[in-house]
Amino acid sequence: MTKALQVAIDGPASAGKSTVAKLVAKKFGYVYCDTGAMYRAITLAALQDKIILTDSEAVTKLAQKTKISFKPGDPVQQVFIGTQNITDAIRQPDITNNVSTVAAIASVRTELVNQQRQIADKGNIVMDGRDIGTTVLPHAGVKIFLVASAHERAVRRYKENIAKGINTPLDQLQAEIELRDKKDSTRAVSPLTQAADAQLLDTTSLSIDEVVNKISEIITKKQDELS
Numbered sequence: 001m002t003k004a005l006q007v008a009i010d011g012p013a014s015a016g017k018s019t020v021a022k023l024v025a026k027k028f029g030y031v032y033c034d035t036g037a038m039y040r041a042i043t044l045a046a047l048q049d050k051i052i053l054t055d056s057e058a059v060t061k062l063a064q065k066t067k068i069s070f071k072p073g074d075p076v077q078q079v080f081i082g083t084q085n086i087t088d089a090i091r092q093p094d095i096t097n098n099v100s101t102v103a104a105i106a107s108v109r110t111e112l113v114n115q116q117r118q119i120a121d122k123g124n125i126v127m128d129g130r131d132i133g134t135t136v137l138p139h140a141g142v143k144i145f146l147v148a149s150a151h152e153r154a155v156r157r158y159k160e161n162i163a164k165g166i167n168t169p170l171d172q173l174q175a176e177i178e179l180r181d182k183k184d185s186t187r188a189v190s191p192l193t194q195a196a197d198a199q200l201l202d203t204t205s206l207s208i209d210e211v212v213n214k215i216s217e218i219i220t221k222k223q224d225e226l227s
């Protein structure tokens with residue numbers, strides 16, 4: 001039997017991780033796990049319960065009891081807390097601007113990393129986030145670190161927002177992205193960093209298809225090695 005393959009895709013906000021991870025998973029028939037959605041779900045639950053986001057103990061208890069699940073969906077995977085569909089709610093600016101605070105709590109990370117490893121134990125997986133190649137799946141067979149310039153990433157978010165009828169100025173989006181990059185890269189626990197054995201892929205001037213094709217080549221090569 002061929003060994004299961006783990007594909008870890010990390011990188012800063014709007015580098016294209018979830019878009020390409022989902023497409024790559026579909027192409028190879030792998031399970032896709034969006035770990036950012038899990039941190040977003042806990043942030044939403046904490047705000048709904050009016051928990052102060054810096055109260056680590058309260059947020060950790062919440063993370064331990066919150067049942068997050070995913071269901072396949074097109075164009076986006078559907079995310080649930082229990083039976084509540086939170087797919088759209090977790091993408092709202094209030095969540096985006098607060099999620100890094102929740103993600104910096106060590107005990108919240110311990111809980112979510114355990115859940116992420118349980119999901120990965122089920123077989124072939126594509127998982128995207130910030131610490132997948134370094135912490136969650138350090139033995140992943142394929143590790144990709146996706147980057148793009150902050151300007152290009154802000155432009156991507158801008159276009160995404162316009163399509164949803166949201167018109168936030170480009171320079172504000174770029175400032176928010178840079179602030180989140182800074183918080184994610186400088187936190188004490190599992191900061192955003194390229195694993196030593198990850199392949200760097202700069203997507204600034206690449207289309208989604210080009211990125212998917214490059215990652216697919218790497219996966220196919222690895223599958224051949226494992227078979």
Ligand code: CDP
Pocket residue numbers: 012013014015018035036037039040099100101103104128129130131132180184
């Ligand atoms: O899609 P976007 O890049 O905006 O963010 P995301 O992947 O949904 O992640 C939201 C936030 O969750 C990030 O800014 C990190 O603070 C946190 N996160 C993390 O700390 N570790 C992960 N493995 C994934 C996300």
Ligand code: CDP
Pocket residue numbers: 011012013014015016017018019020156157160203206207208211
């Ligand atoms: O998950 P992450 O925050 O890294 O990024 P994303 O949400 O997958 O992608 C952010 C936006 O960039 C989406 O609207 C994608 O369609 C777009 N994108 C792009 O224009 N070109 C790429 N090579 C990758 C993503």
